[in-house]
Amino acid sequence: MSQKLEKLIDKKGLRLDGRKPEELRQIKIEVGIILNADCSAYIQQAKNKILAGVYGPRELHPKHLARPDRTVLRCRYHMAPFSVQERKSPAPSRRDIELSKVMREALEPSIFLEYYPRTGIDVFVEVLQADGGTRCASITAASLALADAGIPMRDLVVACAAGKIDNTVVLDLMDTEDKKGSADVPVALMPNFNAITLLQMDGILTHEEFEKAVNLALDGCKRIYVMQKEALKAKYESVKEVEE
Amino acid sequence: MPTFFERKQIVTPGDLLAEGTYVAGENTYKEENKIYASKLGLVEYQDKKVNVVALRAFYIPRLGDTVIGTIVDVGFNGWTVDINSPYLAILRASDVLGRPFRPQQNDLSEVLDVGDLVIAKIIAYDRAHDPQLTVGEPGLGKITRGQVAKITPTKIPRVIGRKGSMVSMIKEKTGCHIILGNNGVILITGKNVEDEQLAVMAIYKIEAESHTSGLTDRIAQMIEKKMQKEELKNESET
Incomplete structure (x- = not known):
């Protein structure tokens, strides 16, 4: 696969965008920027730009989907037509549907769904600009929006990917590295319990490499978790400062 | 530990x-x-x-809570009421009319129509059933005048203040009657619209600054200042 292209890691051991193998991309997180949704979050991870909005818990429609014993969590992952270089059809693709499911399953264990039976929570994630690792960034943003909406949760969920390029295990792949590299391992984590809620792999890794990739991704998750918490608190601390 | x-x-x-x-x-x-x-x-x-x-929450019904809701649907033997919660509440016709009635003869929308506001009490609620309301107590029933303010339900205790200090201060200063719904909806009725609006402003200010100290005094100051301005304006007009 990799014979025709330039090296993904140069002689100094730096990647295409000048990062070290264990370095994350620049991350900016904001909470509560869309006023029409019950709560929202925005995450920018280098070129990734993702918005998440949450509604609920509210009465679920269509009603036959409601469960008598718990809340139904519905997720929608969607890429804007202008989010990638070649226009993407706005209709949900096979990939969009899969990622919606993956996101839901990553977030479900973190929420006390049994508290509000017969209701539904809707999570909408819109990818405005994509550059690899959007499923991880989406989970991170969606979890923040859920927490800010006042939904009872066991823990925040934070996600990060690791992968293999040019025979090196690296953290937080961007689009070109994902496409031209040889493997990608996204991981979602509930940091306070050390519980993994999402683990996928595409590509080929040896046992040792896989273990290394997972550990690297977990380490990345913990670093993003710190930023995630700060963003959540920042929304209310800024209010405090204005008044004082 | x-x-x-x-x-x-x-x-x-x-x-x-x-x-x-x-x-x-x-x-x-x-x-x-x-x-x-x-x-x-x-x-x-x-x-x-x-x-x-x-810091943010939605209203979960509790037995005995007073709530202010909007009628969203008129049915055959009752109304559906939006009480600012994940669950819609039910208000039974027999409860409102206080007498037996025949759905064929009584038109319920003559009593309460879609969009009407009611003050009611929650008399039944559990995980498996939607909350049920009653208006059969003094002070409850259809709202005919006044203004409504909506805040996060968790901040209602802050609006009440310690031993009711905050809400009684606002009542006294603006001369308005204030009813607090546990679901975060507040009804304000006063002699004129200006007084009501002043009270509404004060309540929104409390919501935004609920986690700061010395709030009662600052709200009192704000109301007094606005009142003085109003008076000056009225004097210059006459």
């Missing part, structure tokens, strides 16, 4: 609040002797109890 935060610090879901023989209070949960936060809010340690005061 350590605690891990100071009083009134902001915590996020999953934060470890205390370890040992503490009791999990509001918005917290216990797992293997450890108490964690389950909502974004401010921690409170009360003796052995650990509480989190949520």
Whole structure:
């Protein structure tokens, strides 16, 4: 696969965008920027730009989907037509549907769904600009929006990917590295319990490499978790400062 | 038995609040002797109890709560009421009319129509059923005049203040009658629209600044200032 292209890691051991193998991309997180949704979050991870909005818990429609014993969590992952270089059809693709499911399953264990039976929570994630690792960034943003909406949760969920390029295990792949590299391992984590809620792999890794990739991704998750918490608190601390 | 935060610090879901023989209070949960936060809010340690005061919440009905709701549907033998909660409430026709009635003869929309506001009390609610309301007590029923303000339900106690200090101050200064719904909806009725609007403004100010100290005094000052301005304006007009 990799014979025709330039090296993904140069002689100094730096990647295409000048990062070290264990370095994350620049991350900016904001909470509560869309006023029409019950709560929202925005995450920018280098070129990734993702918005998440949450509604609920509210009465679920269509009603036959409601469960008598718990809340139904519905997720929608969607890429804007202008989010990638070649226009993407706005209709949900096979990939969009899969990622919606993956996101839901990553977030479900973190929420006390049994508290509000017969209701539904809707999570909408819109990818405005994509550059690899959007499923991880989406989970991170969606979890923040859920927490800010006042939904009872066991823990925040934070996600990060690791992968293999040019025979090196690296953290937080961007689009070109994902496409031209040889493997990608996204991981979602509930940091306070050390519980993994999402683990996928595409590509080929040896046992040792896989273990290394997972550990690297977990380490990345913990670093993003710190930023995630700060963003959540920042929304209310800024209010405090204005008044004082 | 350590605690891990100071009083009134902001915590996020999953934060470890205390370890040992503490009791999990509001918005917290216990797992293997450890108490964690389950909502974004401010921690409170009360003796052995650990509480989190949520910064944002939605209204979950409780028996005996007074709520202010909007009629959203008129049915054959009752109304459906939006009480600002994940669950819609039911108000039965027999409760409102206080007599037997025949759905074929009585047109319920003549009594209460879609869009009408009611003050009601919750008389039945559990996990399996939608909340049921009653208007059969003094002070309850259809709202005919006044203004409505909507705030986050968790901030209602702040609007009431310590032993009702905040709300009685606003009542006294503006001369308005104020009814607080536990669901975060507040009804204000006064002699004129200006007084009502002043009270509404004060309530929104309380909501935005609920986590700061010395709030009662500042709200009182604000109301007095506005009142003086109004008076000056009225004098210059006459």
